[in-house]
Amino acid sequence: MTRYAGNAAALRALVRDQEVHRDVYVSEEVFQLEMEHMFPNSWVYVGHDSQVPNPGDYYGTTIGTQPVLLVRHTDGKVHVLHNRCPHKGTRITSETCGNTGKFFRCPYHAWSFKTDGSLLAIPLKKGYENTGFEQSHAAPGMAPVRHVRNYRGFVFAKINDGGLDFEEFFGESLSSFDNMVDRSPVGQLKVAGGVLRYMHNCNWKMLVENQTDTCHPMVAHESSAGTVVEVWKKAPPGTKKPMAVEIIAPFMSPYEFFENMGIRIWDNGHGHTGVHHSIHSDYSAVPGYFEKMKAAYGEERAKAILDENRHNTVYFPNIMIKGPIQLLRHFKPIAANKTLVESWTFQLVDAPDMLLERTLMYNRLINAPTSIVGHDDLEMYERAQEGLHSNGNEWVNLQRLYSPDEAEQTNVAVNGTSEWPMRHQFRAWTKFMTMGM
Amino acid sequence: MSMVAEAPLKNAVPTDQELIDFVVREARLIDQQRFDEWLDMYADDAFYWMPLEWNQTDPRLTCSLMYEDKLLLSIRVERLKGARTFSQKPKSRCHHVLQTPQVDSRDAAANSYVTWTAMHYVETRLEEQTLYAAWATHHLSVEDGRLKIKLKRVDLINCDAAFGNIQLFM
Numbered sequence: 139m140t141r142y143a144g145n146a147a148a149l150r151a152l153v154r155d156q157e158v159h160r161d162v163y164v165s166e167e168v169f170q171l172e173m174e175h176m177f178p179n180s181w182v183y184v185g186h187d188s189q190v191p192n193p194g195d196y197y198g199t200t201i202g203t204q205p206v207l208l209v210r211h212t213d214g215k216v217h218v219l220h221n222r223c224p225h226k227g228t229r230i231t232s233e234t235c236g237n238t239g240k241f242f243r244c245p246y247h248a249w250s251f252k253t254d255g256s257l258l259a260i261p262l263k264k265g266y267e268n269t270g271f272e273q274s275h276a277a278p279g280m281a282p283v284r285h286v287r288n289y290r291g292f293v294f295a296k297i298n299d300g301g302l303d304f305e306e307f308f309g310e311s312l313s314s315f316d317n318m319v320d321r322s323p324v325g326q327l328k329v330a331g332g333v334l335r336y337m338h339n340c341n342w343k344m345l346v347e348n349q350t351d352t353c354h355p356m357v358a359h360e361s362s363a364g365t366v367v368e369v370w371k372k373a374p375p376g377t378k379k380p381m382a383v384e385i386i387a388p389f390m391s392p393y394e395f396f397e398n399m400g401i402r403i404w405d406n407g408h409g410h411t412g413v414h415h416s417i418h419s420d421y422s423a424v425p426g427y428f429e430k431m432k433a434a435y436g437e438e439r440a441k442a443i444l445d446e447n448r449h450n451t452v453y454f455p456n457i458m459i460k461g462p463i464q465l466l467r468h469f470k471p472i473a474a475n476k477t478l479v480e481s482w483t484f485q486l487v488d489a490p491d492m493l494l495e496r497t498l499m500y501n502r503l504i505n506a507p508t509s510i511v512g513h514d515d516l517e518m519y520e521r522a523q524e525g526l527h528s529n530g531n532e533w534v535n536l537q538r539l540y541s542p543d544e545a546e547q548t549n550v551a552v553n554g555t556s557e558w559p560m561r562h563q564f565r566a567w568t569k570f571m572t573m574g575m
Numbered sequence: 576m577s578m579v580a581e582a583p584l585k586n587a588v589p590t591d592q593e594l595i596d597f598v599v600r601e602a603r604l605i606d607q608q609r610f611d612e613w614l615d616m617y618a619d620d621a622f623y624w625m626p627l628e629w630n631q632t633d634p635r636l637t638c639s640l641m642y643e644d645k646l647l648l649s650i651r652v653e654r655l656k657g658a659r660t661f662s663q664k665p666k667s668r669c670h671h672v673l674q675t676p677q678v679d680s681r682d683a684a685a686n687s688y689v690t691w692t693a694m695h696y697v698e699t700r701l702e703e704q705t706l707y708a709a710w711a712t713h714h715l716s717v718e719d720g721r722l723k724i725k726l727k728r729v730d731l732i733n734c735d736a737a738f739g740n741i742q743l744f745m
Contacts, residue, residue: 332627332638335737361660365653369646382647478737483638491636498638503647507738508625508640510654516740517662 142167146572153564155545156537160526162567163341163534169474176455176571177202178297181307183457183468184208186482187216187291188328189235194253196242197235200470201297205229206283208293211253212240218283218295219255223247224276242280255280290319291327300574302406310549311408314451318461320443322486323434327464330485331498336507338479340519342456342471343563345479348515349450349458349467350411350559352396353538355389358518362510363389381422385500386511388417399449399554403547407454407566409559413551416449418462424492452559454566463497467505475523481505536560581612584720588683595676597722598690598713602671605744610652613744614645618716618723621645625729625745640734640741651744662742667700669743676713688715688722696745708732709745 142148142165149171152159161168182201189197190210197208198221205221207230221229223244230242230251241258242251250258257279260266271277285296287304292315294304301307319327338345348354355363366386370379400413412418431440451459456469464484469477483501485494504511526534539556545565552558581600584593597616604613617623624634625641634642643651654660674693681688692711697704714726729745 331636334627334638334640335735337737337739339739358661361654361657361662362650364659365650365657369650369653380644380646382644495635498636499642501638502627502640502642506640508741510651513662513740513742 140167141165142171144575146575149571149575150568153568154533155542156540156561157533157535158564160532160534162564163343163523164474164526166474169341169471171571172471173202173204175573175575176567177204177471179301179570179573180455181285181287181294181296181302181304182455183453183466184218184286184293184295186327186329186466186484187288187293190216192237194237194239195235196231196238196253198229198231198233201283201295202471204297206295207231207280209238209253216286216288216293217254218286218293220281220283222280223249224257224279224281225249230280251279255282290315290325298574301570307406308408308453309405311404311410311451311453314410314448314459314461317443317446317448318459318464318484320435321431321461321464322489323430324488326487327484328487329482330494331483331501333483334481334501334506336479336481336505336512336516338477338516338519339475340477340516340523341474342469342477343567344519344522345467345469345477346452346454346456346458346563347560348519349452350401350409351557352399352401352411352555353393354518355396356392358514359389359511362514363387366390379422381496381499382503384421385496385503388420389511391417393555396554400551401554401556401559402551403544403549403558403562405548406569407563408452409562410448410451411554411559412447412449413554414447416447416462418449418460419447421462421496424490424496426490427493430489452563454563455570463500464493465497465501465505479505536564581721584717584722587717587720589688589715589717589722591678591681593722594678594681594688594690594715597715598676598692598711599673601713601724601727602673602694606669606671608655608666608668610655614649614652616722616724617645617648617727618718618725619645621648621724621726623648623727623729623744625731626734629734631734640731641729655743662740665701667698667742669699670697671695671745679712686716687725689713690715694745698741698743700740700742703739705739707741707745711745 152162185197185208193210193212195210207219207221209217211217228244228246230244249260252258283295283297287294319325363386367390370383399415401411402413403409448461458467466482468480481501483497536557539553601616623643627638627640631637672695676690676692679689679691690713694709696707709729709731712728715722716725
């Protein structure tokens with residue numbers, strides 16, 4: 139049954155000012171339309187250019203559900219290619235990442251391509267003479283994603299020609315990337331430490347929403363963070379607080395903490411929690427780090443960079459970054475009820491190793507499939523994915539601290555427990571889902 | 576459910592059989608969810624390490640699935656008992672099948688014994704049951720006449736796969 143295909147009005151009707159219809163989470167048809175329209179109309183994160191430092195380096199990932207390759211071309215530029223052979227559709231690369239040398243070679247029939255995707259050679263080329271091959275879909279080679287932008291190492295791509303240009307799409311939200319990169323004394327990040335991959339049986343948007351949901355930590359994470367607080371109380375007085383306790387305990391902060399931390403709203407679904415402070419504010423200083431920052435930027439600027447305590451910055455549609463601990467979570471949609479969560483970590487180039495050590499500890503304590511905090515969250519997502527099949531109520535409520543004039547506002551800071559970011563994400567969802575329909 | 580108690584070491588230096596029995600007992604305590612007794616098998620400065628990478632050598636600047644000291648392990652054990660631990664309502668259960676542990680090295684002078692154990696581990700909750708294959712390496716030493724775990728390393732055969740929840744201990 140098709141209810142939504144080609145029906146912009148029906149799709150718009152799924153999102154109301156203060157609630158959204160459950161079909162945005164459970165309908166396979168809506169999911170397919172997200173893959174066909176919403177993702178291709180948006181600037182979607184592909185990867186970090188430090189994953190492909192040398193010519194011929196590649197990294198395979200997805201935009202929505204479409205397989206793509208991030209590749210460093212011989213001229214040093216980063217390209218994004220659709221990862222299928224133009225001949226029969228075979229995935230070109232064997233490993234997730236590696237170096238292909240000067241060209242890609244399809245393992246099926248040995249068609250080969252330059253690292254910008256253009257066709258290099260076909261065995262028995264004569265067999266295509268006088269067949270009009272030059273006019274075929276195969277002739278150009280591996281199709282490139284035409285709109286690619288590398289912002290301070292973070293590579294984004296937009297599949298469709300329409301839509302917004304990069305600056306218009308992200309606007310002032312790029313300041314969160316700036317802050318994360320500026321935390322390196324030489325202004326450079328490097329993917330480091332390995333990626334945690336965690337399978338979730340729920341819709342990808344539940345994860346995105348949860349990044350700005352500040353009313354759940356003290357409830358859903360009482361089991362993990364609350365236990366940390368209780369166990370730590372029994373430590374002998376004067377014991378130095380371990381890094382792990384510094385990381386998990388703040389999840390139990392009271393409502394007031396989260397109300398006052400603030401949330402900022404930008405255009406197109408982007409926004410961040412932690413305008414004034416965050417759960418990352420009170421980490422111990424890392425010896426030698428501030429001195430390096432001061433030498434690089436001067437005291438005032440170094441302080442300004444490090445005083446920024448943004449908690450979670452959501453970039454619509456499907457990533458979140460944590461500047462203060464150099465972490466990026468990528469919510470990769472697989473099906474309406476299935477999402478692969480990849481949590482990537484970055485090293486601040488020329489900063490002390492202990493920062494990476496803390497970042498990795500945070501990642502495994504919070505984002506691993508073996509993480510007790512992760513278990514708390516996934517349980518809630520999966521219960522929601524199941525509960526939404528109830529016909530008793532077809533709507534999900536998002537009206538906390540709603541204000542009727544909010545749709546027109548942008549770049550505003552509001553109460554940190556507002557569900558405005560989620561409403562805002564769904565306004566963007568409607569916009570990019572129905573764009574050009 | 577039998578509540579077999581820990582047998583004291585007969586001599587200051589453990590025999591191979593005593594090392595093997597100790598490793599088997601650890602798995603049994605996990606399967607029987609006797610987590611307080613299980614935790615007591617770990618030395619105060621112990622680590623439980625589950626690498627993320629194949630042949631991983633560094634737990635500090637390379638990410639792991641778990642790299643936890645006794646404080647973090649005790650937090651896990653307390654959490655499993657919690658009234659509001661919703662991801663354990665209902666509780667998970669688990670099941671180890673161990674190959675006979677092999678004693679890889681024994682150095683009585685350094686008080687250091689290493690065993691290697693191939694295993695299959697099943698974790699189940701509600702309708703889902705997942706099978707994992709792994710190798711456990713136990714670094715053991717004798718403290719006050721008892722064997723203790725200094726380091727338990729669990730290498731999953733598919734350590735780099737995307738997993739769902741793994742909630743208990745392998």
